[in-house]
Amino acid sequence: MRLTIDDVRSRFIKHFDGTTGSVYASPGRINLIGEHTDYNNGFVFPGAVQQGMIAEIKPNGTRNVNAYSIDLKDKVTFSLDDPEGPSATWARYIFGVCREMMALGVPVEGFNTAFAGDVPLGAGMSSSAALESCFAFACNDLWGNNKIEKMELARVGQRTEHKYIGCNCGIMDQFASVFGKAGSLMRLDCRSGEFAYFPWNPNGYKLVLVNSCVKHQLAGSPYNDRRLSCERVAAVIAKHHSEVETLRDANYDYLEEVKSEVSDEDYKRAKYVIGEVDRVLKVCDALEEGDYETVGQMMYATHYGLSQEYEVSCEELDFLNDIAKDCGVTGSRIMGGGFGGCTINLVSNELYDNFVKTAKEKFQAKYGKEPIIIDVVIGDGSRKLC
Numbered sequence: 001m002r003l004t005i006d007d008v009r010s011r012f013i014k015h016f017d018g019t020t021g022s023v024y025a026s027p028g029r030i031n032l033i034g035e036h037t038d039y040n041n042g043f044v045f046p047g048a049v050q051q052g053m054i055a056e057i058k059p060n061g062t063r064n065v066n067a068y069s070i071d072l073k074d075k076v077t078f079s080l081d082d083p084e085g086p087s088a089t090w091a092r093y094i095f096g097v098c099r100e101m102m103a104l105g106v107p108v109e110g111f112n113t114a115f116a117g118d119v120p121l122g123a124g125m126s127s128s129a130a131l132e133s134c135f136a137f138a139c140n141d142l143w144g145n146n147k148i149e150k151m152e153l154a155r156v157g158q159r160t161e162h163k164y165i166g167c168n169c170g171i172m173d174q175f176a177s178v179f180g181k182a183g184s185l186m187r188l189d190c191r192s193g194e195f196a197y198f199p200w201n202p203n204g205y206k207l208v209l210v211n212s213c214v215k216h217q218l219a220g221s222p223y224n225d226r227r228l229s230c231e232r233v234a235a236v237i238a239k240h241h242s243e244v245e246t247l248r249d250a251n252y253d254y255l256e257e258v259k260s261e262v263s264d265e266d267y268k269r270a271k272y273v274i275g276e277v278d279r280v281l282k283v284c285d286a287l288e289e290g291d292y293e294t295v296g297q298m299m300y301a302t303h304y305g306l307s308q309e310y311e312v313s314c315e316e317l318d319f320l321n322d323i324a325k326d327c328g329v330t331g332s333r334i335m336g337g338g339f340g341g342c343t344i345n346l347v348s349n350e351l352y353d354n355f356v357k358t359a360k361e362k363f364q365a366k367y368g369k370e371p372i373i374i375d376v377v378i379g380d381g382s383r384k385l386c
């Protein structure tokens with residue numbers, strides 16, 4: 001069941017003073033290809049999904065934010081002027097966004113809010129970016145005269161992750177949530193910020209997520225370590241090739257030159273990233289030709305890299321990837337930051353039913369629970385609902 005405005009509004013009325021406010025929505029995202037490339041200044045190729053966060057917000061004439069998480073049934077009050085902020089992680093996302101908007105000169109005032117989401121948590125579909133983008137968009141609308149540009153709203157979410165949550169993420173998730181457009185994927189150059197919409201209507205194929213329901217936690221996790229590996233290798237390459245700022249600027253030859261100067265582990269991590277930046281561009285070209293076989297091969301190559309070189313997969317996701325391969329699925333790979341969550345699969349219409357059935361049965365037999373199947377529909381980005 002999809003989340004509706006009424007689900008949120010009824011709780012807002014119940015938990016506050018009976019009046020209503022303004023309602024905003026922001027989506028989660030999928031990513032066709034380009035994983036762990038964003039913080040290396042490479043390319044990504046995400047799209048927003050229909051699932052997301054909905055928040056009702058009403059200024060309350062104080063400096064306090066009273067926030068109610070409908071999903072967690074938890075209420076937190078924090079002051080906009082207390083630099084410490086609340087301790088509950090979910091409330092820190094809202095606090096961080098408000099503080100970052102204030103730092104941009106937006107005169108955010110105290111408010112009451114109730115919010116809920118239908119992005120599965122920990123599935124690698126960016127529920128946290130949906131939350132951040134929703135509140136950044138709302139603050140801009142309510143107190144900023146919509147003067148802050150959309151890319152800056154995405155950066156507000158990213159800075160919130162860095163400064164208030166402890167996850168040194170790239171820009172992909174917040175970008176996708178803010179800029180999403182129904183029916184289109186987006187190729188973003190994370191170095192220049194340039195992006196293009198690519199209509200997504202793969203004739204004869206479906207995109208389907210298979211959620212292993214293994215929960216990942218990126219904050220303070222190996223995610224930050226991966227980023228450090230990339231930065232270390234880029235710094236060593238830069239000693240030989242001064243034009244190299246990030247792995248985006250490197251190539252396999254440069255990497256080979258410094259092989260003895262970096263750890264084996266860092267070498268593998270960098271090898272994956274250099275290949276992945278290139279795969280995004282290959283996928284874009286292939287899509288323009290309607291060549292889904294190449295798109296699929298690139299997805300499998302990404303999975304291999306994420307699993308064996310970048311080492312952010314897990315047993316369950318590798319198992320789901322093998323099932324996809326066995327079923328003849330065109331492309332399949334782990335999606336998002338890793339360490340759990342979903343695989344994203346490009347499946348021809350005729351193989352779809354069998355793939356879904358087989359994935360459910362085999363996963364259930366091995367892990368004692370069914371994976372959750374999510375058909376991808378590419379939806380719109382951050383917006384005001386009413």
Ligand code: GLA
Nearest residue numbers: 035036169170171172336337
């Ligand atoms: C997480 C991060 C993104 C990106 C992906 C991996 O979702 O938030 O910035 O790095 O992992 O592609």
